[in-house]
Amino acid sequence: MxxxxxxxxxxxxxxxxxxxxxxxxxxxxxxxxxDFYTEVKPFADEVKAINDAWKEEAASWVRVERPKHIHFKQIESAYDQIEMLSVQAFYPETSRTRFINYLQSVKYILKVMVDELKLNL
Incomplete structure (x- = not known):
């Protein structure tokens, strides 16, 4: 880790x-x-590569450090939501409420992690 x-x-x-x-x-x-092939897929693939690495590191970190405010289920949820958001961002028909809720949820988890990690760097 x-x-x-x-x-x-x-x-x-x-x-x-x-x-x-x-x-x-x-x-x-x-x-x-x-455009799916020139815009959506390349961006989603780029995000997925970072997201996959993040999930692996974050899961390991949660297991070892046992942070007070982050749990493995939150890592899994954020991972899934990041995947969805990276595609849905390109489609205007995406539900605004759901999009904003997922976005805020992911940002919260990432910010809490960054704050927590900075204490240990």
């Missing part, structure tokens, strides 16, 4: 969340879907 690596991955996912939020707002405003 590498806390520096986990912190970097968490920070990277947070920056993706900012991009995803902006991309979704853009899609809602223009009412245009992103």
């Amino acid at each position: 590498d806390t520096v690596k986990l912190n970097n991955l968490s920070e990277k996912l947070l920056s993706y969340m900012d991009f995803i939020e902006g991309r979704y707002q853009e899609a809602r405003k223009s009412q245009e879907k992103g």
